[in-house]
Amino acid sequence: MTNSASNQMWGGRFSAGPDAIMEAINASIGFDQRLAAQDIAGSRAHAAMLAAVGIVSDSDARAMREGLLTVLSEIESGTFQFSTALEDIHMNVEARLKALIGDAAGRLHTARSRNDQVATDFRLWVRDQCDAAEGGLMALIRALLGQAEAGADWVMPGFTHLQTAQPVTWGHHMMAYVEMFARDLSRIRDARRRMNESPLGAAALAGTSFPIDRAMTAEALGFDRPMANSLDAVSDRDFALEFLAVASISAMHLSRFAEELVIWSSAQFRFVTLSDRFSTGSSIMPQKKNPDAAELIRAKIGRIFGANVALMTVMKGLPLAYSKDMQEDKEQVFDAADNWMLALAAMEGMVKDMTANRESLRKAAASGFSTATDLADWLVRVLGLPFREAHHVTGALVAMAERAGCDLPELPLDDMQSVHPGITTDVYEVLTVEASTASRTSYGGTAPTQVRAQVARWKEILR
Numbered sequence: 001m002t003n004s005a006s007n008q009m010w011g012g013r014f015s016a017g018p019d020a021i022m023e024a025i026n027a028s029i030g031f032d033q034r035l036a037a038q039d040i041a042g043s044r045a046h047a048a049m050l051a052a053v054g055i056v057s058d059s060d061a062r063a064m065r066e067g068l069l070t071v072l073s074e075i076e077s078g079t080f081q082f083s084t085a086l087e088d089i090h091m092n093v094e095a096r097l098k099a100l101i102g103d104a105a106g107r108l109h110t111a112r113s114r115n116d117q118v119a120t121d122f123r124l125w126v127r128d129q130c131d132a133a134e135g136g137l138m139a140l141i142r143a144l145l146g147q148a149e150a151g152a153d154w155v156m157p158g159f160t161h162l163q164t165a166q167p168v169t170w171g172h173h174m175m176a177y178v179e180m181f182a183r184d185l186s187r188i189r190d191a192r193r194r195m196n197e198s199p200l201g202a203a204a205l206a207g208t209s210f211p212i213d214r215a216m217t218a219e220a221l222g223f224d225r226p227m228a229n230s231l232d233a234v235s236d237r238d239f240a241l242e243f244l245a246v247a248s249i250s251a252m253h254l255s256r257f258a259e260e261l262v263i264w265s266s267a268q269f270r271f272v273t274l275s276d277r278f279s280t281g282s283s284i285m286p287q288k289k290n291p292d293a294a295e296l297i298r299a300k301i302g303r304i305f306g307a308n309v310a311l312m313t314v315m316k317g318l319p320l321a322y323s324k325d326m327q328e329d330k331e332q333v334f335d336a337a338d339n340w341m342l343a344l345a346a347m348e349g350m351v352k353d354m355t356a357n358r359e360s361l362r363k364a365a366a367s368g369f370s371t372a373t374d375l376a377d378w379l380v381r382v383l384g385l386p387f388r389e390a391h392h393v394t395g396a397l398v399a400m401a402e403r404a405g406c407d408l409p410e411l412p413l414d415d416m417q418s419v420h421p422g423i424t425t426d427v428y429e430v431l432t433v434e435a436s437t438a439s440r441t442s443y444g445g446t447a448p449t450q451v452r453a454q455v456a457r458w459k460e461i462l463r
Contacts, residue, residue, distance in 0.1 A: 029083070041221060134189065
């Protein structure tokens with residue numbers, strides 16, 4: 001078949017026919033160049049180890065290590081010329097190293113394979129992202145703590161089914177997200193500990209006959225230990241999957257909070273005012289102030305979920321050890337990491353800048369019969385009614401208030417006593433939203449005293 005005919009078969013996209021198509025599908029340098037710093041760190045550790053055990057000379061190792069620093073400098077300065085023909089970051093770096101130091105560069109690949117090399121690079125990169133995520137989560141938690149401390153006694157409605165349920169405090173609501181993001185922080189730290197083993201030295205899949213010191217390279221790269229099985233070392237991508245799983249759970253938390261901010265900043269709620277830095281206007285409606293940052297966080301979460309599913313799908317049918325399918329492990333993780341870090345930073349900025357509208361919060365908290373549970377509790381505690389009977393009496397009083405067009409604290413005592421004669425004026429003391437929140441002093445409750453205690457606890461933990 002002629003090149004002309006093959007070009008037609010391939011849709012004319014590739015001028016050189018199947019060879020160009022194979023180069024395009026096989027090459028990963030378009031995305032794995034992001035691993036450059038990790039690749040060079042791994043190679044420098046490997047070169048030092050090769051010299052230490054006598055596999056290469058000290059002079060060759062020194063030339064390799066210094067040459068690799070030159071390559072890194074060129075990459076960081078933007079002068080390095082990446083080549084698709086060289087497929088990936090490893091071959092691009094090695095080719096440039098040979099141009100710089102000559103034949104000594106060829107000894108760098110002794111006792112290793114691209115399989116353990118890429119597994120090491122990628123693990124180092126994901127580990128760095130764990131550290132970045134830890135920083136982002138801690139910054140967001142601190143921003144939430146600031147809001148919680150400022151509004152520890154600000155009353156707002158608590159919701160179930162997005163219907164008014166019971167009054168809570170602004171600080172309590174903020175602390176709920178502190179707990180969520182703190183679990184994310186715990187998960188990412190736990191994942192980092194588990195992934196902190198070195199694949200380097202596993203070679204292609206079976207280890208090597210050279211007398212290498214895998215503990216030396218593991219220590220040099222900050223790993224706790226070498227991985228214990230060479231087959232597993234080159235074929236494992238659990239570390240990336242676990243990173244994506246943690247990112248997905250955290251992204252879900254971000255999306256829930258973003259949804260609340262969208263609702264709360266609406267004209268119908270007016271619970272919060274977002275700063276101009278995280279809002280945009282309308283091209284046609286001058287009165288609009290749109291919570292675009294929150295909406296974009298809510299939308300970007302789909303990319304993180306998608307990355308998780310994509311990599312699980314890539315890995316689910318692969319026999320041991322390495323398969324070329326695994327080249328498709330990086331783009332999803334890169335994209336998910338970028339979007340998670342961006343969403344964390346944007347949420348931190350919104351939380352730090354937003355203003356809670358205290359009067360709107362209180363007004364909403366006092367509506368919708370939000371202290372009905374407090375009334376039922378009073379009937380149980382003071383009159384000794386069984387809770388089911390108290391629930392029935394309260395329901396009747398709510399219906400009465402609804403017909404009268406008022407809330408429970410506005411019902412006359414005579415009307416209340418028509419439902420149950422034992423009710424006294426003391427009941428009004430528990431029907432304010434402030435009294436309601438102040439009474440919820442059980443551990444983890446919404447009372448301002450509890451909120452302040454939790455804020456103090458978390459400040460100490462973070463310190």
